[in-house]
Amino acid sequence: MSRIPVTLIPGDGVGPECIQSAKKIIEATGAPIDWEEAHAGASVFKQGIPSGVPEATLNSIKKTRVVLKGPLETPVGFGEKSANVTLRKLFETFGNIRPIREFSGVPTPYSDRNLDLVVVRENVEDLYAGIEHMQTPSVAQCLKLISQKGCEKIVRLAFEFAKSEGRKKVHCATKANIMKLTEGLLKSTFETIAKEYPEIESNHIIVDNCAHQLVKKPEQFEVIVTTNMNGDILSDLTSALVGGLGFAPSANLGNDVAIFEAVHGSAPKYAGKDNINPTAVILSGVLMLRHLKMFKEADLIENSILYTYGEGAVRTRDVMSDANQISTSAFTETVIAHLGKAPKGQQGRVRQPLKMPAKIEAIATVQPKARQVVGVDVFLESADVPQLVGDTLTSLAKDTPLKLKMISNRGTKVYPATGAMTDLIDHHRCRFISATGDEVTDEGIALLLKNIATKYRWCQTEKLQEFDGKPSFTKAQGED
16 A cells, blocks of 8 residues: 555643644554644744644645544633634535444443444534624624535535444434524424334434433444534433543544544643543544545454453553553553454444545535515614613514514514513614515615614614525524
């Protein structure tokens, strides 16, 4: 086999120790990898590079297309976005694969239940788009962006991953009962695509019930696909079922680049003490080897890890008491010594190469046959009571083609009054609709905003549109 270049990012805190452990074990299998060391994270932030990722690292990744990295610190008070998130977004690694499985010899409340499941988390959109605004001095907004393209890619990845590992069941976890358009888009996309995989059982589950069921009966799950924020939370929960973040590897997969990393942080207080558990980074390396189709080498390492823990005598600080723990380096050498040994009572999966979903080239993936603007929501700042705001806006709209329908405050209709006992804030969503039934034009909206601005500060507008005759907006609590 020809040698394969891989970008190696040691990371911050305990990262270099964990990466060195994984690298040494991978090399012990004879895997034909050429490491190209690069840097990101805290040391780069301190150089004055706001992204935390220097050009040299970006160039290395563009060349190798495969990264094994340690945890990166996100400094507080300087720098910009997380370097981890920057890498995921720049290289469109849209799918985050986070598997967990039970380790014999690592006691947990769920021992002997044969846990073996995977969370497939959408990795680049949702609230993690990071689009936030202070709309008034006391009200913050974060935009939850969910795209049809993003949903299709992550759902297909979940089913393809299930196929590659011989899994027979995929759950889609959403909050579509409340966020009917955003989370609902993932649910409807899942239900459509599931029909293409009739050999795999598909189920939708409300995400809070999913969390409940993961604690109550986690062995019922095989693959869970979900949105970015939900996936972040659920996957941390699942890692706790098998011993914690020290046992939680992950793969960030895209059509062009794959980044493999542990889920845990940089734990700077343990840096240099040679007592950190490198298992999560080692298993991230196992995911990387499978991505590179080195299944034999991957199985050697995974079986050695399972055998090492199954023997019960060799465990790191997070598993054993201070008197019985062994060092990171000693754990590494033990895993190497156990290469070729099979764990007792734990069967490995027969894995096939993962087929990544085809790249969707189209920018606009949904083309409605008809569309119409039927109104506009105007968000404005005011400390006036809703009755005064409503009466004033009704007057201001008289010479425009729109009329005020209602005002909501924190999602609840407060004008016309409904009797709701809403604890008011200075952020009002004011819904205007066409006064004549005709389509609302940009000129009409501009005139309305001009009039509103004579009395109030407006901070945002949102057109109310119908696509193919269906409203593309939700109603406030209490709105008819």
